[in-house]
Amino acid sequence: AAQVTLNVNSWAGPSYPLASQAVALCDDIEKVTEGRVVCNILPKAVASPTQTFDAVASGIVDIGYIVHGYTAGRFVLTKAPEFPLFGDTAEAMSVAYQRVYDDMLASANEHDGVKVLAVHTHGPGQVFNIRHEVNTLADLEGLKMRVGGGVINDVSEAIGVVPILKPATEVYELLSTGVVDGVFFAKDGVVPYNLPDVVKYATFVPGGMYNISFGWLANPDKWESIPEADRALIEPLIGEGLARRMGKAFDQADEVAVKALSDAGIPMNEANEEFVAELAETTKPLREAWIAQAKEMGVDGAAVLQALQDEAAAVKTD
Amino acid sequence: MIESILGFAAFLALAFLRVPLSIAMGLVGFIGFAIQVNLNASLAMVGQVVYETGLAYTLSVIPLFILMGNLIVQSKLAEEIYRAAYAFIGHRPGGLAMSTIVACGGFGSICGSALATTATFCKIAAPSMTKFNYQPHLIAGTIATGGTLGILIPPSLILVLYGIMTDENIGRLFVAGIVPGILAVLFLCGAVLFIVTRNPAAGPKGNRENWDTRLRSLRRIWAVIVLFVVILGGIYAGVFTATEGAGIGAFGALLFAIFLGNLTFRELVDVLVQTATATAVLFMILIGALIFANFVNLTTMPRDLVSFIQAANMPAGVVVLMICAIYILLGTAMEELSMIALTVPLFYPIVTEVGYSGIWFGVAVVIVCQIGLTTPPIGINIFVVKSMMDGLSIRDAFRGTWPFNAALVLLLLLLIAVPDIATFLVQYMR
Amino acid sequence: MTSSITHKLETWSTGFFRYVTAFMLFALMLLTLTDVLGRYFFNRPVYGGLELTEIILAGMIFSALPLVTYKGEHIVVDLFEPRAPALRRAQHVVTNLMGALVVAVLSRQLWLRAERLERAGETTIQIKIPIDIVAYTISGLLALTAIAFLIRAFCPETSPNDRGEITRGEPDT
Ligand code: NA
Ligand code: NA
Numbered sequence: 001a002a003q004v005t006l007n008v009n010s011w012a013g014p015s016y017p018l019a020s021q022a023v024a025l026c027d028d029i030e031k032v033t034e035g036r037v038v039c040n041i042l043p044k045a046v047a048s049p050t051q052t053f054d055a056v057a058s059g060i061v062d063i064g065y066i067v068h069g070y071t072a073g074r075f076v077l078t079k080a081p082e083f084p085l086f087g088d089t090a091e092a093m094s095v096a097y098q099r100v101y102d103d104m105l106a107s108a109n110e111h112d113g114v115k116v117l118a119v120h121t122h123g124p125g126q127v128f129n130i131r132h133e134v135n136t137l138a139d140l141e142g143l144k145m146r147v148g149g150g151v152i153n154d155v156s157e158a159i160g161v162v163p164i165l166k167p168a169t170e171v172y173e174l175l176s177t178g179v180v181d182g183v184f185f186a187k188d189g190v191v192p193y194n195l196p197d198v199v200k201y202a203t204f205v206p207g208g209m210y211n212i213s214f215g216w217l218a219n220p221d222k223w224e225s226i227p228e229a230d231r232a233l234i235e236p237l238i239g240e241g242l243a244r245r246m247g248k249a250f251d252q253a254d255e256v257a258v259k260a261l262s263d264a265g266i267p268m269n270e271a272n273e274e275f276v277a278e279l280a281e282t283t284k285p286l287r288e289a290w291i292a293q294a295k296e297m298g299v300d301g302a303a304v305l306q307a308l309q310d311e312a313a314a315v316k317t318d
Numbered sequence: 319m320i321e322s323i324l325g326f327a328a329f330l331a332l333a334f335l336r337v338p339l340s341i342a343m344g345l346v347g348f349i350g351f352a353i354q355v356n357l358n359a360s361l362a363m364v365g366q367v368v369y370e371t372g373l374a375y376t377l378s379v380i381p382l383f384i385l386m387g388n389l390i391v392q393s394k395l396a397e398e399i400y401r402a403a404y405a406f407i408g409h410r411p412g413g414l415a416m417s418t419i420v421a422c423g424g425f426g427s428i429c430g431s432a433l434a435t436t437a438t439f440c441k442i443a444a445p446s447m448t449k450f451n452y453q454p455h456l457i458a459g460t461i462a463t464g465g466t467l468g469i470l471i472p473p474s475l476i477l478v479l480y481g482i483m484t485d486e487n488i489g490r491l492f493v494a495g496i497v498p499g500i501l502a503v504l505f506l507c508g509a510v511l512f513i514v515t516r517n518p519a520a521g522p523k524g525n526r527e528n529w530d531t532r533l534r535s536l537r538r539i540w541a542v543i544v545l546f547v548v549i550l551g552g553i554y555a556g557v558f559t560a561t562e563g564a565g566i567g568a569f570g571a572l573l574f575a576i577f578l579g580n581l582t583f584r585e586l587v588d589v590l591v592q593t594a595t596a597t598a599v600l601f602m603i604l605i606g607a608l609i610f611a612n613f614v615n616l617t618t619m620p621r622d623l624v625s626f627i628q629a630a631n632m633p634a635g636v637v638v639l640m641i642c643a644i645y646i647l648l649g650t651a652m653e654e655l656s657m658i659a660l661t662v663p664l665f666y667p668i669v670t671e672v673g674y675s676g677i678w679f680g681v682a683v684v685i686v687c688q689i690g691l692t693t694p695p696i697g698i699n700i701f702v703v704k705s706m707m708d709g710l711s712i713r714d715a716f717r718g719t720w721p722f723n724a725a726l727v728l729l730l731l732l733l734i735a736v737p738d739i740a741t742f743l744v745q746y747m748r
Numbered sequence: 749m750t751s752s753i754t755h756k757l758e759t760w761s762t763g764f765f766r767y768v769t770a771f772m773l774f775a776l777m778l779l780t781l782t783d784v785l786g787r788y789f790f791n792r793p794v795y796g797g798l799e800l801t802e803i804i805l806a807g808m809i810f811s812a813l814p815l816v817t818y819k820g821e822h823i824v825v826d827l828f829e830p831r832a833p834a835l836r837r838a839q840h841v842v843t844n845l846m847g848a849l850v851v852a853v854l855s856r857q858l859w860l861r862a863e864r865l866e867r868a869g870e871t872t873i874q875i876k877i878p879i880d881i882v883a884y885t886i887s888g889l890l891a892l893t894a895i896a897f898l899i900r901a902f903c904p905e906t907s908p909n910d911r912g913e914i915t916r917g918e919p920d921t
Contacts, residue, residue: 007355007616013485014667040616042615042616043615043620043621043663043664044611044615044620044663044664046363046612046615047366047370048370050370051366051369051370054362054366054861054864055362055363055366058358058359058362058363059355059356059358059359059362060355060359060362060363060366069873070873071868071870072870072871072872072873072876073868073869073870073871073876073878074868074869074870142791144787144791144793149873153873153874162791162792162793163874164793165796165797165798165799165873165874166798167375167376169376169485170376170559170561172487173487173488173489173559173560174559176556177556177557177558177559178556179558179559179562179787332846333824333825334825334828335839335842335843336824336825336828336829336839336843337824337843337846337847338822338823338824338843338847339822339823339824339825340822340823341822341843341846341847341850341851344850345846345850348850348853361853361857362857364853364854364857365854365857365858365860365861366861368854368857368858368886368890369858369861369883369886372805372806372809372810372886373802373803373805373806373882374802374805375798375801375802375805377805378776378780378801378802378805381773381776381805381808382776382777382780385773385777558784561780562780562783562784564780565776565777565779565780565781565783565784566780566781566784568777569777569778569781572777587766587767587770590769590770590771590773590774591766591769591770591812591815593773594769594770594772594773594808594809594811594812595769595812595815595816595819595821597773597808597809597812598769598808598809598810598812598813598815598816599816599821599822599823601809602813602816602822603823653823695825696825698823701823701825
């Protein structure tokens with residue numbers, strides 16, 4: 001019989017990679033421990049995205065995942081992977097991010113009060129809109145784009161986009177009513193939020209307009225209550241293992257999205273080199289401001305950004 | 319399973335001892351969660367629920383829809399609607415009751431709340447029915463059930479909450495409520511006819527109005543139509559979101575109240591305070607229900623219910639029928655907001671999995687809520703009617719509602735058999 | 749305390765909360781309207797509209813709560829009432845004490861949460877309002893709500909709608 005039951009808070013929709021991989025991760029934990037450690041994924045999420053960190057820290061639930069950018073001011077260093085043009089596959093970016101996190105970011109202890117199981121990103125963030133084809137950065141100027149928070153909010157302002165902060169669940173309604181002109185979304189959001197029904201143009205930016213930093217957390221006391229032998233068995237499933245799992249899942253969702261968009265006849269174009277160069281140039285002050293912030297926390301931000309690039313290039317994906 | 323049942327029993331006991339429902343649910347949920355996990359986690363959980371619910375952007379639509387309804391009351395539009403309905407059908411047997419039902423439906427098209435609709439018609443329709451010697455049980459039944467049309471005919475707070483809980487599009491849910499709402503008006507009028515045929519003394523005839531009066535009575539209905547078209551049309555055509563529709567509707571209602579109802583500054587403050595306090599009461603109920611739901615969430619009950627329903631591998635219609643039956647049963651003893659907060663997350667996945675649409679289920683949930691609002695022992699609409707009609711016995715009040723509830727059950731069965739009733743209009747939305 | 753002082757205090761404090769909550773609701777409506785109009789006519793929605801909406805909503809609800817409680821407008825089940833005055837009195841005291849206790853615990857939890865938010869330095873995403881201020885305010889208003897329950901429990905003669913009369917201010921379902 002089970003010796004430890006972990007209550008898991010999963011707020012994402014069931015088809016979204018975060019939720020489906022929570023289930024898969026739980027299955028694997030049960031398998032490797034031969035049923036001694038099991039999960040209880042709560043049928044209704046107890047904590048919302050913004051409240052999950054506190055919920056895990058205070059033991060309301062034992063395991064949960066968060067979006068670092070949903071709570072402004074709390075996390076600084078986790079913005080590192082969110083800047084434009086990080087990379088093209090979620091798997092490489094996630095594994096690189098996890099390694100850099102372990103080496104250079106974890107010691108700053110931004111996740112005080114919880115055990116970090118993994119950090120990762122989704123695929124490169126892209127541009128979807130209902131107005132016109134986007135070929136240059138200037139084409140984006142003045143458009144009202146839905147954002148979820150994090151670095152993309154600052155990026156939007158820097159490039160002259162009107163950022164509209166609304167819950168992801170309203171995206172379909174916002175687009176179909178024309179309340180917003182478009183969304184910055186990773187491709188993985190395309191199918192769950194029915195974008196092929198409403199968007200008219202998709203623009204893919206090599207390296208991504210932005211990214212999002214996710215964290216998987218466990219309540220430290222509960223985690224310690226797992227017998228050491230079993231924790232050792234679980235170890236390969238978390239850290240880089242979990243980051244890779246999530247990266248793969250997001251990459252798969254991205255592929256599905258491209259197919260759905262092309263089935264719906266939505267024109268997809270790739271941003272050209274000028275677009276990319278201009279984006280890098282315009283958002284440079286954002287990186288510099290962040291490097292200054294990181295310095296105050298005793299972290300060499302420039303080195304972190306470089307390490308992310310280098311690691312992502314080095315990660316082997318299949 | 320047993321923990322949940324004990325929890326429900328404790329909640330009911332506290333409720334009958336007159337502990338406010340929100341406090342009773344919150345207390346039981348808190349203790350239950352503490353037993354299941356631990357005290358510190360439970361303390362953190364209740365704090366989190368309060369904070370999260372109080373700051374929920376999506377819930378901001380609630381006070382705005384309530385405000386719209388309350389301002390409409392100030393502009394005296396409800397009286398106009400009732401007068402028009404009376405002019406056309408008041409002279410028939412049970413005519414005043416049927417006028418009330420029709421007028422409730424009309425008023426429901428601009429007011430999103432069952433209780434506001436009921437309270438309004440207690441003021442407007444009850445005196446004239448009493449004057450024509452209507453029996454108390456028919457008066458109470460008509461107004462209590464007629465008032466529930468406020469949540470079936472859009473705009474509707476219950477549909478808004480359902481949309482928030484399930485991520486279904488609120489605009490589509492509203493459109494789905496239109497045809498079932500019109501059918502509900504007809505079914506409830508049928509219930510009135512059934513009652514007065516068996517017992518003509520229950521609802522005598524009113525005065526017959528001539529065609530001149532009838533046509534004149536329609537003149538001021540334009541304001542209602544304008545508001546309905548602006549809100550629903552705006553959402554239907556995709557001009558603004560449902561959340562924004564609430565704000566715009568409230569502002570439109572404010573203009574009507576100022577120009578048609580001569581709203582004074584004092585009255586405006588009163589309406590705002592009344593709306594804010596009604597919202598606060600509702601949020602307390604929601605907070606209590608969510609705390610309770612978090613406790614039930616940790617018990618085996620959700621899984622047990624789901625596996626019970628899925629076990630026999632029954633056809634879709636039967637599954638949905640069973641779920642509706644569970645709802646009607648729960649609705650007798652629960653406050654409706656708490657009921658949907660607890661159960662929609664459980665049943666929604668099952669219903670959509672067997673092939674009924676999420677939009678359809680929203681309409682079905684509203685109908686079971688309508689029934690629950692007027693069934694004993696905890697029927698909130700009955701309490702409203704009783705609080706506003708002097709000398710009405712609680713027995714009479716509950717006795718008056720059963721034919722209407724039978725009509726609503728028939729409507730629900732029809733909806734299960736022909737789901738398109740709710741969904742066919744939706745497909746024309748962009 | 750003379751009764752005229754308590755009376756003044758009552759008029760003043762209920763009046764205060766009435767105007768605060770009314771103002772908040774009015775602001776909520778205007779905010780939505782401005783947001784929509786600004787977006788359509790000037791391509792300029794209200795910056796930080798979402799977070800302002802959330803904060804105003806919370807402010808409105810929790811400043812209405814002491815009022816709701818003091819006036820006994822929470823929804824209760826009106827079915828059974830003890831006949832004997834002594835029993836009725838006991839029931840009244842016990843249920844209001846229970847309310848006071850529950851809301852006091854909530855107030856304490858919000859205070860602890862506010863302290864955590866302050867330490868973490870959490871702000872809103874766009875206008876960067878320090879969010880702990882909101883949590884502290886909610887905590888304070890909940891404390892006042894607990895006091896309102898206590899006043900009802902022990903000084904029924906000062907609070908309106910008492911003695912188990914019919915409760916109004918139903919939730920708007
Ligand atoms: Na309505
Ligand atoms: Na009931």
